[in-house]
Amino acid sequence: MLEYFTSLNDHNLPYPDTIHPIVVHFVIAMVLFSFFCDVVGYFTGKSSLFEVSWWNMLxxxxxxxxxxxxxxFEAGLAQPYSLAKSVLNLHTLIGWSLSGIITAIxxxxxxxxARNPQKISIYYLGAGLILTLIVxxxxxxxDELVWVYGLHTVPVVEAVKDGLLR
Known part of the structure; x- marks a missing residue:
């Protein structure tokens, strides 16, 4: 078992595949569904959707x-080559920023x-829209990091190891 944690596979990871995309898809879905529930609840008056929204955001x-x-962790193991670095840096910056934005929202x-679970303001919906756009x-x-630059894909990992990408 220890060999799985001390050696890297053909994806340059100590475990079978990337975990970040799996977890982040939950975040994406929950944020988008929360906004959807708030919008539908606001315009239809179905305040029970606000409770669904709250738990999704939490x-x-x-x-x-x-x-x-x-x-x-996975970005550190990716060994990004020069073309991918600027996109990875921006993705990292926005990711950390989103953690603060989502926490604040x-x-x-x-x-x-706490004040009134039956209502939300139009300003909160505006913030939800901005959050949705940032997400x-x-x-x-x-997607660009995976599908254009191929981080953690076998051919790109091999090319970096062989010195073909810098």
Missing amino acids: VATIAIFVAILFGQ TAWRYVIR GLQVYLG
Whole structure:
């Protein structure tokens, strides 16, 4: 078992595949679904959706820190070549920023819920829209790192090891 933690596989990881994308997809889904529930609840008056939104944001707040932990670890093992570094740096910066933004919005949501769980403000919906747009940009950058630059894919890992990419 110890050999799995001390050696890297063909994806340049000490475990079978990347964990960051798995965890981060939970965050993405929860943030987007939370915003969806808030919008539908606001316009239809179904305040029970606000409770669903609250719990999704709370879990997303916890999960984003797990996603960042694995993201930082896996980014360090990726050995990004020069073309990918700027995208990876921006993705990292936005990821850390999102952890603060999501935490702040969840705290705001907690205050709203404590005051009146049956209502949310249009300003909170505006913040949710901005959050959704930032998450969309982050998804784009993450996709670019995998599908354009091939981080942690076998051919790119081999090319970096062979010195073909710098």
